[in-house]
Amino acid sequence: MLHYDFMQRAFCAGGLIALIASALGVYLMLRRQALMADMLSHVSLAGVAAGAYLSINPTLTGFVVAVVGAVAVEYVRKSYRTYSEISIAIIMIGGLSTAVVLMSLNQGVSKSFTSYLFGSVVAVNKTELWLMIFVSVIGGAFLFLFRRPLYQITFDEDTAKTGGLAVNWISLAFSVLTGMIVAAAMPIVGVLLVSSLIVLPAALAIRIAPSFNAAIVISMGIGLAGVFSGLSASYELSTPPGGTIALVLLFILVTGISVKKVVLKYGTKRFRKGNELKELRDSPMPRFSKDGLSTKSDSAG
Amino acid sequence: MLLASLEQVVFGYSDVPCLEDVNIHIYSGEFVAVTGPNGAAKTTLLKLALGLLQPWEGNVHLAPHNADGNKLVVGYVPQHIAAFNVGFPSTILEFVRSGRYVRGSWLRRMSKIDHDWTEKALRQVGMWELRHRKIGELSGGQKQRICIARALAQESDVLILDEPTTGMDQESRFGFYELMQHQVKERGKTVVMVTHGLSEVKDHLDRIIELERKDDGGWKCCTMTSCSGHFVPVG
Known part of the structure; x- marks a missing residue:
């Protein structure tokens, strides 16, 4: 399978998107913006329609409009701070309705819309691959360099602000990056796969990860495994790659959650029978200590 | 002053x-x-x-x-933090250590001083023994303790x-x-x-x-x- 050029490009582009989108997904989910990818891809469609109408490269206009949409959602989000998803719904309605109206003005666009909706990971050309590599490098660098501020902002923006972080600028940069990744990935994998790669690996990783860093790594691993196994299955079964990858990711999510429930069930039984209960019973009550001495010595005193 | x-x-x-x-x-x-x-x-x-x-x-x-x-350096402990309700996947140690991020650049490695301050802060609030627990598993009072520990760890x-x-x-x-x-x-x-x-x-x-x-x-x-x-x- 890998001796075909198109499959090599598909694995390369799919792998890059899997890594960057699934890492991004952890932050988006915790910021209650899990549907951001859906929103940006719908908004991006308005750009594609505008590009086709104005005879400009639709990929380029889609890219620009997605970035503008990402900036817009950041501003609307401030009006609905506790319910970030409302800002996403508002911008999505604006984007999709614009796309529909622009599409009706130019009936010839309908065909290219289908390719943007479902993408074609096995028909990736070199330009799209290079654009994806470029965006992935920028995205990877941003997520690595800003990992500590992003952790603080994702946890709580108020405490991050009082800690001296430029929360508004970092948050804006994060949204723009999300727009860039979605717009670059959309022509390759389609609207469906972009959101599945952002939401599904992160949804499982957040449930099973023992720590925040582990959640990012696990999410990237799940995304990569889902894309590679989905592409292989798609090749062997002659099924559409986008849908197959999304189904594989969904299968991984359901299996992961089921396994965790089983582990928790048996783990709880072991906990009841084992020494952990005694250990918990014998452990000292947590106490405040002025000098930071261990709680054991506190309790002894 | x-x-x-x-x-x-x-x-x-x-x-x-x-x-x-x-x-x-x-x-x-x-x-x-x-x-x-x-x-x-x-x-x-x-x-x-x-x-x-x-x-x-x-x-x-x-x-x-x-x-x-x-x-x-201002250490702020809010009354409510929404992230606790969405199952933020972080350990207590990771969370309290994040208080040290305000000290120095974002990219520097955590030093022994950082680890010592983190440990001291966790011991001051009596949460050192639970440091590997996830923050979502804690009670309301324990959540308050780790927020206080984070403010203490950043030497506010x-x-x-x-x-x-x-x-x-x-x-x-x-x-x-x-x-x-x-x-x-x-x-x-x-x-x-x-x-x-x-x-x-x-x-x-x-x-x-x-x-x-x-x-x-x-x-x-x-x-x-x-x-x-x-x-x-x-x-």
Whole structure:
């Protein structure tokens, strides 16, 4: 399978998107913006329609409009701070309705819309691959360099602000990056796969990860495994790659959650029978200590 | 040294102001309590002082530097943090260590000093033994403890605490007040704390700021100095 050029490009582009989108997904989910990818891809469609109408490269206009949409959602989000998803719904309605109206003005666009909706990971050309590599490098660098501020902002923006972080600028940069990744990935994998790669690996990783860093790594691993196994299955079964990858990711999510429930069930039984209960019973009550001495010595005193 | 001041501040969430003519000055090395009934805009007052809300009128000033000329580090412990409800996948150790991020650049490696401060802060709040637990598994009182630990780990010059003893048992509350007094008296920190348990903490305090209802239904801000008739001297 890998001796075909198109499959090599598909694995390369799919792998890059899997890594960057699934890492991004952890932050988006915790910021209650899990549907951001859906929103940006719908908004991006308005750009594609505008590009086709104005005879400009639709990929380029889609890219620009997605970035503008990402900036817009950041501003609307401030009006609905506790319910970030409302800002996403508002911008999505604006984007999709614009796309529909622009599409009706130019009936010839309908065909290219289908390719943007479902993408074609096995028909990736070199330009799209290079654009994806470029965006992935920028995205990877941003997520690595800003990992500590992003952790603080994702946890709580108020405490991050009082800690001296430029929360508004970092948050804006994060949204723009999300727009860039979605717009670059959309022509390759389609609207469906972009959101599945952002939401599904992160949804499982957040449930099973023992720590925040582990959640990012696990999410990237799940995304990569889902894309590679989905592409292989798609090749062997002659099924559409986008849908197959999304189904594989969904299968991984359901299996992961089921396994965790089983582990928790048996783990709880072991906990009841084992020494952990005694250990918990014998452990000292947590106490405040002025000098930071261990709680054991506190309790002894 | 004057750390924070609010002068003639007016603020409201709708078209009616909830705070009017607020005049407060906070000096370094003070242990101050903010008190008042529910809905008296105590949290709003803290957020105004921190710059998280912008006043309609008046001036808010927070000193950029501490008495040593270094950047002023503010440790804020909010009343509620939404991330606790969404199952934030972080360990206690990771969370408290994030308090050290304000010290130095984002990219530097965590040093032994950072680890020592993290451990000390966790031991001060009695949570060191649970450091590998996920924060989503903690009780309300334990969540408050780790938020306090994070503020302690960042070596804050000022601790701004919004009802930090919510969910704590009585013994823990007394231990916490002693810890805060230690921070003020021995370490020269400033503590501003919203509380409903004034009777428990008043022996440790330097000053009380009380929000009282005005005749027209709004809230006004009284301090020991401006409304001395309302309070029994403390400290």
